[in-house]
Amino acid sequence: MYPPKPESTYPPATATGVPVSSADQYYAPSGPAAFQVYSQAPGPWSTGLCECFDDCSNCLITCFCPCITFGQIAEIVDKGSTSCGASGALYALIMWVTGCGCLYSCFYRSKLRAQYSLQESPCNDCLVHCCCETCALCQEYRELKRRGFDMVIGWHANMEKRGHGQGATVPPGIQGGMSR
Incomplete structure (x- = not known):
């Protein structure tokens, strides 16, 4: 579509000595034609993998019915585009048919990590699941x-609670029927 610019018009890349994968980079325009690559290093998780004692009730629910916890996670990660019930039911179906719900849930761990720039630790997402x-x-x-x-109320209620749902316009009121 547009002819490529000669290499000399791009600023030289600076070497930091730290390898950066393409998933950890984003592009921000610094002028009308040039783009620079910035690196955002992934941060740590707020809790460890085996720190289940922080929330014993969720731990028990997840042990006996992981489809509930997965559904809640999926609704938040998908920003409300899928419901808790639909995601949980699909997880339960996959678990029932294959015996491996991790085939589905590991992708949501990857999505969560990408959204919040979290480290892939302690190992690969699918292996963890x-x-x-x-x-x-x-x-x-x-x-x-x-x-x-608030994991119980879902995505939409969380957005309303945070004030993102207050900007809705109210339609004008309808007056009574025709009058002479």
Whole structure:
């Protein structure tokens, strides 16, 4: 569409000695034609993988019915585009058919990490979910809770609570029928 600019018009890249993957980079325009690459290093999780004692009630719910916790996480991570019930039901179906709910839930861990720039620790997302599904779900639940989400009320109620839903316009009132 547009001819490429010669390499000499781009600012030289600075070497930091720290390898940066493409998932950790974002582009911010610094002028009409040039773009610079900034690196945002992933931060740590607010709690460890096995720190389930912070929220014993969620730990028990996740142990006996992980589809509930997963549904709550999925609704927040998807920003309300999927409901808690639909995500939880799909998780339960996958768990019932394959016996491995981690096939579905590991993708939500990746989405959560990308949204909040969290480290991929202690290992790969799918491996964390395959080896310790309940601990991974509990950690994700605690992370969202510590970021200010009330996990019980869902995405839309959280947005209203934070004041994002107050800017709605009210339609004008309808007057009574025709009059002479």
